[in-house]
Amino acid sequence: xxxxxxxxxxxxxxxxxxxxxxxxxxxxxxxxxxxxxxxxxxxxxxxxxxxxxxxxxxxxxxxxxxxxxxxxxxxxxxxxxxxxxxxxxxxxxxxxxxxxxxxxxxxxxxxxxxxxxxxxxxxxxxxxxxxxxxxxxxxxxxxxxxxxxxxxxxxxxxxxxxxxxxxxxxxxxxxxxxxxxxxxxxxxxxxxxxxxxxxxxxxxxxxxxxxxxxxxxxxxxxxxxxxxxxxxxxxxxxxxxxxxxxxxxxxxxxxxxxxxxxxxxxxxxxxxxxxxxxxxxxxxxxxxxxxxxxxxxxxxxxxxxxxxxxxxxxxxxxxxxxxxxxxxxxx
Ligand code: PBG
Numbered sequence: 129x130x131x132x133x134x135x136x137x138x139x140x141x142x143x144x145x146x147x148x149x150x151x152x153x154x155x156x157x158x159x160x161x162x163x164x165x166x167x168x169x170x171x172x173x174x175x176x177x178x179x180x181x182x183x184x185x186x187x188x189x190x191x192x193x194x195x196x197x198x199x200x201x202x203x204x205x206x207x208x209x210x211x212x213x214x215x216x217x218x219x220x221x222x223x224x225x226x227x228x229x230x231x232x233x234x235x236x237x238x239x240x241x242x243x244x245x246x247x248x249x250x251x252x253x254x255x256x257x258x259x260x261x262x263x264x265x266x267x268x269x270x271x272x273x274x275x276x277x278x279x280x281x282x283x284x285x286x287x288x289x290x291x292x293x294x295x296x297x298x299x300x301x302x303x304x305x306x307x308x309x310x311x312x313x314x315x316x317x318x319x320x321x322x323x324x325x326x327x328x329x330x331x332x333x334x335x336x337x338x339x340x341x342x343x344x345x346x347x348x349x350x351x352x353x354x355x356x357x358x359x360x361x362x363x364x365x366x367x368x369x370x371x372x373x374x375x376x377x378x379x380x381x382x383x384x385x386x387x388x389x390x391x392x393x394x395x396x397x398x399x400x401x402x403x404x405x406x407x408x409x410x411x412x413x414x415x416x417x418x419x420x421x422x423x424x425x426x427x428x429x430x431x432x433x434x435x436x437x438x439x440x441x442x443x444x445x446x447x448x449x450x451x452x453x454x455x456x457x458x459x
Pocket of ligand 1: 253254255256257265300301335336337338339340353408409410411
């Protein structure tokens with residue numbers, strides 16, 4: 129980039145920062161409510177809103193309450209909700225069969241949202257971890273997370289989500305070949321317009337801790353996810369994963385976590401110019417929310433600043449637990 133500015137005092141960059149109006153005119157990026165996808169935790173029961181201890185301000189909602197929340201989100205202008213089921217131990221089995229049960233929590237919540245607020249887009253997560261007795265995203269055979277057998281199950285899970293009426297499918301499992309397999313199956317089943325938002329560059333991260341509490345997976349998880357999620361040391365590899373997923377039929381790609389990986393967002397956007405999203409994950413949310421709760425930072429400003437960072441890094445949108453709070457602030 130060429131620097132065209134004159135030397136001081138002809139150039140006084142502070143001139144452009146003097147008033148709110150000048151700062152608004154000079155702003156290079158803007159965050160709008162249309163950039164937000166709201167991840168929501170769903171649980172069994174009726175009329176339940178149960179706080180997630182490690183995520184102050186976040187609740188697990190029963191299906192009826194999810195539909196209500198969708199209505200409130202729609203009133204705020206939030207375009208999409210992403211569902212994460214919290215399944216009890218009885219739904220966590222070695223065969224993960226609940227994943228493709230048309231009546232599982234995620235599919236019931238999808239139908240409830242679509243019935244209550246047809247325009248609200250529903251995104252569902254493809255991965256076996258909510259239904260697995262090991263907490264892993266794939267089947268475990270002799271201590272190994274097996275790829276191809278898992279992909280077959282993920283395809284069944286995605287088809288059940290498509291039948292339930294989702295608009296966006298987000299494979300978060302990091303198995304090889306799943307985007308192509310799911311895309312082919314969706315085309316064959318007549319679901320040609322479902323968006324595949326691939327968790328293309330998903331890292332093996334400590335920042336998922338509170339999420340695993342929220343979905344009840346932390347107790348179950350044996351070992352870690354490093355044989356399928358990416359090494360935080362890598363950046364070129366993220367570009368290869370994104371290239372691959374786009375080639376296999378992903379409509380949009382995601383980088384996850386968000387804030388520690390803004391460099392990946394920027395490289396991804398510059399390289400592929402594809403619809404690019406970041407997931408500001410549970411640990412990122414928890415850090416800001418907890419510090420704010422303690423009075424150590426201004427929570428509202430930290431939320432705003434952190435979300436603007438994704439726009440600056442080239443993201444088209446962001447999955448964030450702050451979605452309703454941010455939407456209210458933007459109004
Ligand atoms: C699992 C999944 C995870 C998240 C979304 N989908 C956790 C994991 O990979 O263990 C994390 C989201 C968050 O931390 O907010 N398929």
